[in-house]
Amino acid sequence: MYETSYSLTQYSHGAGCGCKISPQVLEQILHxxxxxxxxxxxLVGNHSKDDAAVYDLGNDQALISxxxxxxxxxxxxxxxxxxxAANAISDVYAMGGKPIMAIAILGWPVEKxxxxxxxxxxxxxRSICAEAGIPLAGGHSIDSPEPLFGLSVNGLANHKDLKQNNSARVGDLLFLTxxxxTGVLSTAMKxxxxxxxHFQPFIDQLVLLNKLxxxxxxxxxxxxxxxxxxxGLLGHLLEMAEGSGLSAEIYYAAIPTLPGVKEYISxxxxxxxxxxNWNSYSSHVGFAKGVNVMEAFSLLPDPQTNGGLLISVDPNMAHKVREQLSEAGLIQYLEPIGRMVLAGDKRIMVQ
Incomplete structure (x- = not known):
């Protein structure tokens, strides 16, 4: 029997992680x-702006939620x-953990x-949970005006392997995986x-788990x-810099972009x-001469969905990160996109 074709993006006012409330408004809500x-x-809660909460289970084990x-x-x-699903599970990976179970969150306009x-x-x-090696063990659903979906995910990590976003050090190199x-391309699609x-590279990245x-x-x-x-990159790097009491330098020419993105920005x-995003943190960002500010303004705060890992690593251990990127087939991300420096007038300097 023929089934009517539906374009889901036409039933929602937002798209992906672009639905997030702005950092400025979120500060008011969380106060x-x-x-x-x-x-x-x-171990990790609302006192920091991290990717997940972390609870000490004892015996050097931590629960990531x-x-x-x-x-x-x-x-x-x-x-x-x-x-x-990939986006939600990635929060566990971003803290150095291994996911163990997921619960679904579904809102559906049942009359539309x-x-x-x-x-x-x-x-x-379920297909992504299977790829991550975890069960989709249950969930909750509501009748909502617009479709929405996501997961609640739990994971585990040893204390020594747990990574946070507020512990970068001066001189660390920054890698982006x-x-x-994705925000620009999703807007073009809508x-x-x-x-x-440009469609398939867009989808392939959106569903790629950050298992690394x-x-x-x-x-x-x-x-x-x-x-x-x-x-966006600026917002999450700003959280890292502020939380660590440092500033960051970005090498704009080294920032990787999906095919077609700069064309759409133009x-x-x-x-x-x-x-x-930009209105929330523009006062913390500076640009060096020679940077295409109009393009950078559109790219660096672009809301990413299931974006890459932002890694701050000691330069002497950067080869270990490069080895893991190479083994994962991510050879296009072997060069650093910036570094952490002493706190200056601006938290982030784009050069």
Missing amino acids: SEQPDQKFPEL TTDFFMPIVDDAFDFGRIA LPASLAQKVLEGA KALG RNLLEPD GATIGKIEGVHAMTDVTGF KRIIPDATFR
């Missing part, structure tokens, strides 16, 4: 007048499920979209302007790590979330 309660076993969900970034239901599409979303998520531009040749994090977490010289998602195909 609390209540006294801070102490939980000795809570995270949740992430958003509205469709692509039109295909199966791909949407894969992307949302058939249940069969929601089933495909879950099938996509995926190209930028406007029916995405070129066919569990391995890189074991490298002693890796001082800090996070993943680049809805706040045509002003940019998600609204880019402007929200």
Whole structure:
């Protein structure tokens, strides 16, 4: 029987991690007048801007717990499920952990979209969970005005392998394991302007698990790590720099981009979330002479969905990171995109 074709992105006002509330507004939401309660076993919580919460289980074991969900970034239901699942699981990898179990979070406009599409979303998520070697063990669903999907994920890590985003050191080199531009390309797709040749590289990156994090977490010289998602490279690097009490330099020419991204930027195909991001932290960013500021403004705050790992590593141990990138087939990301420096007038200097 013929089934009507549905384009999921036409049923939501946002897309992927671009749905995130801006850093500036999020600060207001998280502010609390209540006294801070102490939980000795809570190793990582709201006191830092990290990727997940971490709880001490004893015996050198830590539980990593995270949740992430958003509205469709692509039109295909199966791909949407894969992307949302990969994005949520990556928070565990970003802290050097190994995921062990996932629970689904589903919101579905049942009077607008058939249940069969929601089933495909879950099938996509199951395929990624299987790739990560974990069960999709249950979940919760609601009837919502717009489709949304994600996972709550738990993982484990040894204390010594746990990586946070606020422990970078002066002189560390910065590596990025995926190209930028998913926000730009998702906007082009939603406007029916995405070129066919640019579609598959876009999807391939969105569904790629950041499994490398569990391995890189074991490298002693890796001082800090996070993943680049809805706040863009600038936003997540700013969290790393501020949390570490340092500044960062970015080598703009070394920033990898997905095929077609700069072409779309030149045509002003940019998600609204880019402007929200920039307005939240522009005062902390400076540009050296010679940098194409208009292009950089559109690229560096571009909200990423399931973006790459941002790794801060001792230069003397950078070869270990390069070895892991090479073994994973990520040879295009072997060169650093910047370094951590003493705190200056600007938290981030783009040069």
